[in-house]
Amino acid sequence: MIKLFFALCLTAMMLAGCSSDKQVGDSAKLALPDGITLVEIRNDQGSDKVAIAYSKYKLDNGLTVILHEDNSDPLVHVDVTYHVGSAREELGKSGFAHFFEHMMFQGSKHVADEEHFKIITEAGGDMNGTTNSDRTNYYQTVPANQLEKVLWLEADRMGFLLDAVTQEKFENQRETVKNERGENYENQPYGLRTERVAEALYPEGHPYSWSTIGYIDDLNRVSVNDLKAFFQRWYGPNNAVITIGGDIDVLETLSWVKKYFAPIPAGPEVESMQKMPVSLDADRYITLEDQVHLPLIQLTFPTVYVNHPDEAPLDVLSDILGGGKTSLFYKNLVKDNFAIQAFVSHPCRELACQFDMVALANPEKSTDLKQLQQLIEVTLTEFESRGVNEDDLARTKASIRSMTILGLQSVAGKVTTLAMNQLFSGQPDQVQYDLDRYNAVTAKDVMRVYRKYIKDKEKVILSIVPDSLTQLAANQANFALPERSFTASSVSETVETTPIQDVFDRSVMPVAGPNPAVQVPQFTRKKFDNGITMLAHGNSETPTVTILLNLEGGPLLDSIDKAGLASFTASMMNESTQLMSNEEMANQLALLGSQIQFSAGGRYTQIRVNSLVENLDETLALLKMKLFHPAFLEEDFQRIKQNLIQQLLQRKNNPAVLASRVVDNLLYGSHNVVSLPSSGTVETVSAIELDDIKMFYQRFYTPSKANLVIVGDINEKSIAKKLGFLTQWPAKDYTIPAYAEFPVYSKSKIYLVNKPDASQSVVRIIEKSLPYDATGEHFKSQLMNFPLGGMFNSRINLNLREDKGYTYGASSQFIGGKTLGRFQAGADLKQQNTADGIKEILNEIKTYQRSGMTEAELSSMRSAYTQSEALNYETPYNKASFLNHLLTFDLAKEYRQEQTKIINSITREELNTLAAKLLDTNDMQIVVVGDAQKVKGQLDSLGMEIVILESEDF
Structure with a gap:
């Protein structure tokens, strides 16, 4: 690794030589607050390097602080990363780091329970936390005037979390983590794949031998004192990096950092963990039976x-073998129809890495995972030969x-990069270093690491097969986990907090500065004779261009017996052209670092293009070829058709997908194509022929109802010349069919979709509602719903997640499209609390309908909506989405100003009247996807008619 000894640059005179940027250099020369030491300053901007400018500091208590100035948008992103993840846990106490991530949102000495979410939401910000094996981070993106408040939080x-930790909070979050495991792991097809591989790959006791979410037995074993001791061991400032980027003043930010963080004493010394790569003495075959349709193999x-x-050459090797349509895995497994998907990756972590080869079997060709493993081995032999x-x-x-x-288009992306690099290498900006090490990889390097780590080497072979079909496995399992037998230590004594001496009152929350001025992106608008309306916005923050071309109609143009045709056609547009094969096109795009993607969903067929400015002309030439010269080859058609059908069959095992299918069917009726998924069903896709694809392309790939958005480092006036092939594209008009009548319901019913052995119950409560409008009743319904179910601290979520522990998350929302709308509430519930959860959601809706929101909730909503404007236009994609929204709904660019006026002037009485009108539970239908044998008895207690449906019917 290249070492940069900027820590030596500690005087003002030497600093001038260490920085190539006058502004950053001048800031650094100013007197720093006592107790803060400048470690280094780095700015390679203006050179030919790809770099992130930053200054790095150290507090006397060991806290590392990294600052990055970016004044292009009035926002800041704050990331606090602790060098603790599941790898720091003790055997028998798995899941602790992730558990603690939850506890860090449950209030502290000067911040009340649930207040952290409330404060950030009312500040117009976004926030979350994540945990992996090596680190835990907490982050917020807020308007720039809210920075001091975030640092205080x-x-x-x-410094003060343990003062607020109670047994009740501990028990509540333990249940929430269990719910999260159930929702994201146990109730998801293939959800336990990574956990099973880790158990077999790493020896017992290795820090990576258990998953970050942890085991239920371990979560049940620990006590609140164990949790407090874990916090005191790992969450000190000397084990943390705080990275702040955006529209900041360096010295002001440092003064706040000193004020709020400097008094916190350092925790116990933290030593770096030894690297722990592993080796195997023989192939380990393991088999997992799961509720899946498609068998999967992973080596x-x-x-x-x-x-x-060797990390970089291994990454390059993984891309060559299985990184998309140019790869050998695609050629030998996917294109030859042996696999629906096949890919190779090389996920790397601090202590060890692994090289994964994954293939999802195509039952049309074979379900025998042994054959699939043989094909993988043949592919490796081919690679070695060529x-x-x-x-x-x-x-x-x-x-x-x-x-x-x-990845550097957003402040969050830059801040995250700086934080991770600091944590794992001690050098925040390694962007150019990483580019250089990948550019230095040679063919010889790739072949060397292939022979060293892959060729004839021992591995874990996981087979995931449908329940009771172990005969499909690649081989009989020859490895079994040893029984988990250990004595987990327990902290019995009370853990005391460390006293902190302050010279100010921490109980007083900082007051935000004036709201920043937010500029709506300026753009040029032009209507072309062929029907295309174009909005273009020039922005030179990054040397990139984003293009969105929307053709209105999309899946709404499908006939009901061939639903999925628009989506299928878009998939075919991603394949071969008359002038280039699929693989040649993919190769050319990859050489340019560009993406061209056709898709169809909702109301549109969309073509999305991403390109570096330097490669825009070549990328547009490829777009022209794909758009006007598709090959529509029979072999591509048959492969995609088989894959689509198998994917649709697989989706029947996903409870959330089943719930969505039933919801649409109830709202719109089986006689309307809008009730079917944009991708179609097994029956409708089976009915599609290649001639249907060609017909759809000829009739509906036309600019007569098209919108075009371009955002990036472009000249707004000249971009139309580059896109002349679009603006001169001959138009053919067409009509979007009207909907047939929708179902009408006289009373509420429960529609129970039987999903045997489901570990949770997916619940959706629905009714038809208003289509989208920017300033009318639909917009106001979103404001009205905000306290009910539109934020983390909503009534529904606090009740079901925080108070009852029934779910990982619950919400409600008004969803509006151009012509259709719905109200939907729901959650993934603990199986044993299915009826309880439904009852609580309905009670919250009924109470809200009767009594409406409080003045405090009105104030909170106003603050959240008006403050969040600063976050809306940061990245090129944010700007493109805004412009696309204007075109989709034919809005004036000032519509956001009108919304702000409504937010500030609408009364509580008006919103409560709307709640009374739109939230009638007597008109709502309830969908439950779960194990009917285990939940029907509960549902009977709700006193509603129950209609039992089978998952195979959807």
């Missing part, structure tokens, strides 16, 4: 660790460069 939970090889010299060619390296390196630049 983060410091309070760093996992142990490799190195993050930043090891070696690495020039394009392999060029496209991989171009893609890495493009993804790197795209």
Whole structure:
């Protein structure tokens, strides 16, 4: 690794030589607050390097502070990262780091329970936390005037969390984590894949041998004192990095950091963990029976660790073998119809990495995972024989460069990059270093790591098969986990908090400064003779261009017996052209670092283009070829059709997908195409022929109802010339069919979709409502719903998640499209509390309908909606989405100003009248996807008619 000894640059004179940017240099020369030491300042901007400017500081208590100035938008992103993840846990206490992530949102000494979410929401910000094996982070993006408030909040939970931890909060969050495991792991097809592989790959006791979410037995075992001891061991400032980016004043920010964080004493010393790559002495076959339709095989090889010299060549190897349509896995497994999906990846972590080869079997060809493993091995032999060619390296390196630049479009992306690099290497900006190490990879390097880590090496082979079909496994299981037998230590004594001496009153929340001025993106508008309306916005923050082309109609143009045709046609547009094969096109795009993607969903067929400015002309030439010269080959058609059908069959195992299918059917009726998924059903896709694809393309790929949005480093006046092939595209008009009548219900019923052995119950409570409008009743209904179910601290979520522990999350929303709308509330509930959860949601809706929101809730809503404007236009995609929204709903660019006037002037009485009108539970239908044998008895207690449906019917 290249070492940068900027820590030596500690005097003002030396600093001037260490920085190439006058503004940053001058800021750094000013007197720093006592107790804060400048470590380094770095700015390679203006050079030919891809870099993130930053200044790095250290507090006397060990806290590392990294600042990045970006004044392009009036917002800031704050990330506090602790060098603790599941790898720091003790055997028998798995899931603790993730558990603690939840506890950090439950209030601290000077911040009341649930107040953290409320404060950030009312500040117009976004927030969350994440945990993995190596670190835990907490982050907020807020308007720039809210920065001090965020620092006060983060410091309070760093220094004063234990003062607020109670047995009740501990028990509540333990249930929430269990619900999260049930929702995201146990009730999801293939949800336990990574956990099973880790158990077999790593020896017992290895920090990566258990998943971050942890085991239920371990969660049940620990006590509140165990949790407090874990906090005191790992959550000190000396084990943390706080990274702040955006529209900041460096010295003011440092003064706030000192005020709120400097008094917090350092925790116990934290030593770096030893690297722990593993090796196997034989192939380990394991089998997992799951509620899946498609068998899956995964081969996992142990490799190195993050930043090891062989990491980059292994990443390049994974891309060559299984990184999309240019890869050997695609050619041999997907294109030859043996697999629905096949990919290779090399996920790397701090202590160890692994090399994964995954294939999802195509039952049309074979469900025998042994055959699929043999095909993978044949593919490896082919790779070894043909070696690495020039394009392999060029496209991989171009893609890495493009993804790197795209990742720096947001302040959050830059801040996250700085934080992670600091944590794992001690050097915040490693962007150019990473690009250089990938650019230095040679064909010889790739072949060397292939022979060293993959060729004939021992591995874990996981087979995931449908329940009771173990004969489909790649081989008989020869590895079983040893029984978990250990003595987990327990903290019995009360854990006391460390006293902190302050010279100010921490109980007083900082007052935000004046609201920042937010500028709506300026754009040029032009209507072309062929029907295309174009909005273009020039922005030079990153050397990229984003293009969105929307053709109105999309799936609404499908006939009901061939639903999915628009989506199928879009998939075919992603395939071969008359001038280039699928693989040649994918190769050319990869060499440019560009993406062109056709898709169809909702009301539109959309073509999305992302390109670096330097490659825009070449990318547009490929777009022209794909748009006007599709090949529509029979072999592509048959492969995609088989894949689509198998994917649709697989989706029947996903409870959330089943719930969505039933909801649409109830709202719109089986006689309307809008009641069917945009991708169609098994029956409708089976009925589609290649001639149908060609017909759809000829009739509906036309600019007569098209909208075009361009955002990026462009000249707004000249971009139309580059897009002349679109603006001169001949138009053919067409009509979007009207809907047939929708169902009408006289009373509420429960529609129970039987999903045997489901571990949770997916619940949706629905009724038809208003289509989208920008300033009318639909917009006001969203304001009205905000306290009920539209934010984390909503009544529904606080009741079901925080108070009752029935779910990982519950919400309600008014969803409005151009012509249709609905109200929907719901949650994924604990099986044993299915009826209880439904009852609580209905009670919350009924209470809200009768009594409406409070003055405090009205004030909270107003603050949240008006403050959040600063976050709306940051990235090119944010700006493109805004412009696309204007075109979709034919809005004036001032509509946001009109919304703000409504938010500030609407009365509580008006919103409560709307609640009384739109929230009648007697008109709502209830959908439950769960194990009927286990939940029907509960549902009977609700006193409603129950209609039992089978999952196979959807």
